[in-house]
Amino acid sequence: xxxxxxxxxxxxxMPNSFDLDAYNYDLPPxxxxxxxxxRRDQSRLAxxxxxxxxxxxxxxxDITDYLRSGDLLVVNDTRVFxxxxxxxxxxxxxxxxxxxxxxxxxxxxxxxxxxQSAAALALIKSSKRPKPGSxxxxxxxxxxxxxxxxxxGKAEILLHFPATEGKTLTDLLxxxxxxxxxxxxxxxxxxxxxxxxxxxxxxAVQTGSVAAPTAGLHFSAxxxxxxxxxxxxxxxxxxxxxxxxxxxxxxxxIREHRIHEEYIEVPAxxxxxxxxxxxxxxxxxxxGTTTVRTLEFAAAxxxxxxxxxxxxxxxxxxxxxFRVVDNLITNFHLPRSSLLFLVSALAGREKIMHCYREAIDxxxxxxxxxxxxxxxxxx
Numbered sequence: 001x002x003x004x005x006x007x008x009x010x011x012x013x014m015p016n017s018f019d020l021d022a023y024n025y026d027l028p029p030x031x032x033x034x035x036x037x038x039r040r041d042q043s044r045l046a047x048x049x050x051x052x053x054x055x056x057x058x059x060x061x062d063i064t065d066y067l068r069s070g071d072l073l074v075v076n077d078t079r080v081f082x083x084x085x086x087x088x089x090x091x092x093x094x095x096x097x098x099x100x101x102x103x104x105x106x107x108x109x110x111x112x113x114x115x116q117s118a119a120a121l122a123l124i125k126s127s128k129r130p131k132p133g134s135x136x137x138x139x140x141x142x143x144x145x146x147x148x149x150x151x152x153g154k155a156e157i158l159l160h161f162p163a164t165e166g167k168t169l170t171d172l173l174x175x176x177x178x179x180x181x182x183x184x185x186x187x188x189x190x191x192x193x194x195x196x197x198x199x200x201x202x203x204a205v206q207t208g209s210v211a212a213p214t215a216g217l218h219f220s221a222x223x224x225x226x227x228x229x230x231x232x233x234x235x236x237x238x239x240x241x242x243x244x245x246x247x248x249x250x251x252x253x254i255r256e257h258r259i260h261e262e263y264i265e266v267p268a269x270x271x272x273x274x275x276x277x278x279x280x281x282x283x284x285x286x287x288g289t290t291t292v293r294t295l296e297f298a299a300a301x302x303x304x305x306x307x308x309x310x311x312x313x314x315x316x317x318x319x320x321x322f323r324v325v326d327n328l329i330t331n332f333h334l335p336r337s338s339l340l341f342l343v344s345a346l347a348g349r350e351k352i353m354h355c356y357r358e359a360i361d362x363x364x365x366x367x368x369x370x371x372x373x374x375x376x377x378x379x
Contacts, residue, residue, distance in 0.1 A: 033365035069231030079204035082177025208240035215288035
């Protein structure tokens with residue numbers, strides 16, 4: 001059979017909700033937010049009522065009009081670490097290292113007495129790809145050794161740093177590292193002081209992400225306090241966002257896509273709060289797609305959420321049966337992305353795509369520093 005004919009026949013027989021092209025849309029470059037709103041809670045907010053199929057346009061601070069006493073708001077308390085390191089090879093050539101996750105400590109350092117090591121996967125950018133065994137220097141007290149070169153430009157590396165009291169790897173990454181902004185945010189000279197402050201949520205405490213859970217960027221300290229004052233409970237889970245969140249989907253049938261795994265933690269207290277809220281018929285609001293994945297991954301078939309930690313590889317696309325999450329606060333996601341599949345699974349693909357088109361027409365700002373949506377399936 002002719003390849004083109006085979007492709008056309010496959011597309012005709014594939015339900016629209018599984019066709020990758022059904023999640024494509026045209027976004028003018030000026031709609032991609034390059035900087036955050038002047039105030040966190042003054043971003044725009046598109047409220048999609050999935051039951052009545054209506055879209056209301058508000059400011060993010062107005063989210064309190066849709067929350068009610070007794071609701072449970074679940075957030076992702078991960079913290080972005082400075083994962084982008086500028087260094088030099090032993091030959092003097094420049095090398096940029098992007099850590100793909102927070103390095104895992106190895107003690108003691110097998111190569112040097114008085115030093116500690118931590119292992120990580122990384123992307124290395126340099127004029128000539130470094131060879132296994134070669135070193136990259138970031139400062140007198142931080143260097144990397146390339147252990148193995150992997151497919152896709154990745155490498156296994158060891159970071160080396162002195163085993164001295166008061167000098168942690170977190171401190172050293174803070175000194176030498178930069179915030180790893182997404183590729184669609186243009187910073188010719190790297191991240192700014194504003195990025196270091198604004199590319200973190202106000203409740204970020206657990207260090208380990210290379211990208212922010214961006215729905216949470218809209219919450220100011222004052223808004224969080226107002227929410228608590230209104231009798232809305234707030235609970236936290238952790239999902240450390242990996243570089244895989246930016247990985248493109250390359251399969252025409254989205255069911256064939258392989259989702260990346262990310263580390264999650266659901267504390268016992270959070271599991272208890274979620275289960276109590278569900279039993280009493282109160283609504284569960286997730287802040288961000290990362291929180292959705294974590295809660296639904298931790299839920300048994302009965303819908304009971306269990307305390308757990310480990311790698312989460314849950315892939316959510318249309319047809320998924322949600323057991324925990326009722327309503328979702330989220331940003332506007334990239335076309336043809338797994339995050340767009342997730343929000344479509346909750347609200348319906350056609351409703352989501354209609355809302356995106358309307359938001360573009362109204363000049364909404366998209367992606368990490370952009371505006372927000374509230375998807376309400378349980379009014």
